[in-house]
Amino acid sequence: MEFLRPGCWEEALAAKAEHPAAVPLAGGTDVMVEINLGHRRPGHLLDLGRIGELSEWEVGEREVRLGACVPYARIVGELGRELPALALASRAVASPQIRNRGGVGGNLGTASPAGDAHPALLAAGAEVEVESVRGARRIPIDEFYTGVKRNALRPDELIKRVHVVRATGPQQFSKVGTRNAMVIAVCSFGLALHPGSRTVRTGIGSAAPTPRRAAEAEAFLAGALAEAGLWESRRAVPPSVAKRFAALAAGACSPIDDVRGTAGHRRHAVGVMARRTFLWAWEAYRNGAEGAA
């Protein structure tokens, strides 16, 4: 095995081009578990820890440009206003020790359907900026997840940053686990109100082969809210609308039975979370909340 320690981004891209099978190492909270357990013996480890810009972010007018290695702890502590769903999701990750190391780049790299960042990114709207020596491109988050633990990265590409749309309305994240701390999600749900475009976006975690949006549920809600003029009136949403939204969100799942839960339980839980997160967020919107729910 070889341990590569590029000192800057260009060096990292060159190393990845030369060794496409090299395993990038960010916080190591997924990679090192696999190495410790003997599940992975890469020929090269590519440590990204010396590339300062990957641990930085910038708040732009419309989006936050979040470096791939910004640890969850800093998202929780410093980006709760701009990225409420992602901050809530980051807070739900494991333990302080893990949140001090792990970040969104690694979560995207692993692309586990259970990763907590995914529902929040799907709900907020995001693009993943990836680069190789051949050039850079931005992958819409909806197209990033391609299968169970598979993503749209090409072998020579690295994730540089994630462009996450800044919240213009309340956002929520909810996670069902088997106990309170340190749990991989049985399933999870992210939701963001986008009052500017009169849309609601969602993200479902751990209830399908990939993280995904509940497209039909989103379309139904957009229609129902518009029809009744609720964005303008900020009136309460009829229970029948919330109920239908929940049913459509549950219907968007294609869950499996596994050690953490049954398919039926997951589908039911996603419906419950969809209803709750929507009603919480709508309540915050009615009370005039701008960003964080």
Place this chain on the structure above:
Amino acid sequence: MMRVGFTVNGVRRTADGVWEGESLLYVLRERMGLPGSKNACEQGECGSCTVRLDGVPVCACLIAAGQAQDREVRTVEGLAEGGEPASVQRAFLDAGAVQCGFCTPGLLVAADELLERDTAPSDADIREALSGNLCRCTGYEKIMDAVRLAAARRREAV
């Protein structure tokens, strides 16, 4: 195999013949004679290997040795000063928070970092700061007592 060098508890140390996939925990325990950080799960789940990397609490089992290069590591061995237990260690003993002691080093490092940030943590703050450290023996109540005691003593001391 590679050579890795970093500062441990204020002293510059190096280790040779380190395997590239080796963890910081292994280097500390097996190559630098610092067995205070414990090795239990090697999966980030128990916190018994908690050390500080550039001041931040992390699981040493999940840090690749090469990632610690030129950085600053603090282990439980670095808590005591001049052979005297640190206040947080004293409080753990006085509160009866140590049974088998396996979880204790990790808890001490995590608790010490909390108290450095916050000398008047609420119970919720303490629980949160220690949520990555498992203890199979004490049921946590004595550990809570110990951290409350250490906090109170720190406040008195200033």
